[in-house]
Amino acid sequence: MTAAERDCDNRAAGDGSGPRHVAIIMDGNGRWAAGRGKPRHQGHRAGAEAARRTVEHCRRLGIPYLTLFAFSSENWRRPAGEVRMLMELFLRALERETDRLVESGVRLRFIGERERFSGTLRTRMREAEERTAGNSELGVNVAVGYGGRWDIAMAARRLAARVADGEIPAEAVDEHALARELCLADLPEPDLFIRTGGEQRISNFLVWQLAYAELYFTPALWPDFSETDLDRAVAWYGGRERRFGMTPDQVEPDPRA
Ligand code: IPE
Numbered sequence: 001m002t003a004a005e006r007d008c009d010n011r012a013a014g015d016g017s018g019p020r021h022v023a024i025i026m027d028g029n030g031r032w033a034a035g036r037g038k039p040r041h042q043g044h045r046a047g048a049e050a051a052r053r054t055v056e057h058c059r060r061l062g063i064p065y066l067t068l069f070a071f072s073s074e075n076w077r078r079p080a081g082e083v084r085m086l087m088e089l090f091l092r093a094l095e096r097e098t099d100r101l102v103e104s105g106v107r108l109r110f111i112g113e114r115e116r117f118s119g120t121l122r123t124r125m126r127e128a129e130e131r132t133a134g135n136s137e138l139g140v141n142v143a144v145g146y147g148g149r150w151d152i153a154m155a156a157r158r159l160a161a162r163v164a165d166g167e168i169p170a171e172a173v174d175e176h177a178l179a180r181e182l183c184l185a186d187l188p189e190p191d192l193f194i195r196t197g198g199e200q201r202i203s204n205f206l207v208w209q210l211a212y213a214e215l216y217f218t219p220a221l222w223p224d225f226s227e228t229d230l231d232r233a234v235a236w237y238g239g240r241e242r243r244f245g246m247t248p249d250q251v252e253p254d255p256r257a
């Protein structure tokens with residue numbers, strides 16, 4: 001973790017009640033469009049706008065890290081026309097938004113299997129990362145072509161290679177070693193997970209990293225997800241007691257202290 005990121009963490013830790021990392025499955029674009037008698041791609045377009053609003057609001061709230069699930073490894077199975085349209089939208093959003101993100105102090109990162117994307121998209125992703133690398137106001141990670149199982153498998157492969165090279169013994173492979181090889185290993189794990197669209201499942205998002213996240217599900221369709229909806233989720237999070245396996249007495253502050 002860089003010094004800038006640590007500063008960012010400390011600031012957000014504040015009174016300790018706010019989430020330091022929010023992870024969102026942005027679901028419901030297709031249903032939003034269908035409900036309006038529009039083609040699915042209009043839903044995705046409205047979804048991109050909701051993502052822009054959410055990034056802006058996270059910045060206002062002083063949340064240090066936001067991870068957005070934009071396209072899963074399973075979404076490659078969708079009809080070719082929808083995939084093509086999503087790639088176009090993604091490319092256009094990158095070209096349109098990068099300048100604004102550079103200005104607003106957002107650091108952008110992409111996680112997922114990049115090799116499956118076109119050369120142009122890979123270049124744009126790299127450029128956006130490079131151009132925002134010096135920013136530390138809000139870290140935005142966009143999961144594209146991402147799967148939690150892929151992430152864990154790649155981490156295991158890297159560790160296996162180090163064992164095979166004799167760099168580390170097999171006994172050094174434990175949960176800490178594996179966690180260090182995963183995407184976003186340098187960030188705090190997500191504290192608050194939000195899924196819009198009403199489904200209550202993880203859909204192969206950050207399966208390892210979400211082990212202790214507080215899970216918030218809302219029926220709101222992603223294009224309708226507003227600043228107030230995010231405020232509501234964050235307020236709900238503030239009321240959770242996070243015990244990490246301990247008893248309430250161990251985690252509640254002693255009122256006499
Ligand atoms: C989420 O919305 C966006 C992506 C998965 C790319 P959906 O496209 O899954 O919308 P619904 O679930 O069909 O409504």
Ligand code: IPE
Nearest residue numbers: 025026027069070071072203
């Ligand atoms: C999850 O949504 C992936 C993203 C939002 C990017 P899906 O709509 O693909 O999830 P399932 O298939 O309904 O679980």
Ligand code: MG
Nearest residue numbers: 027028029197
């Ligand atoms: Mg969906």
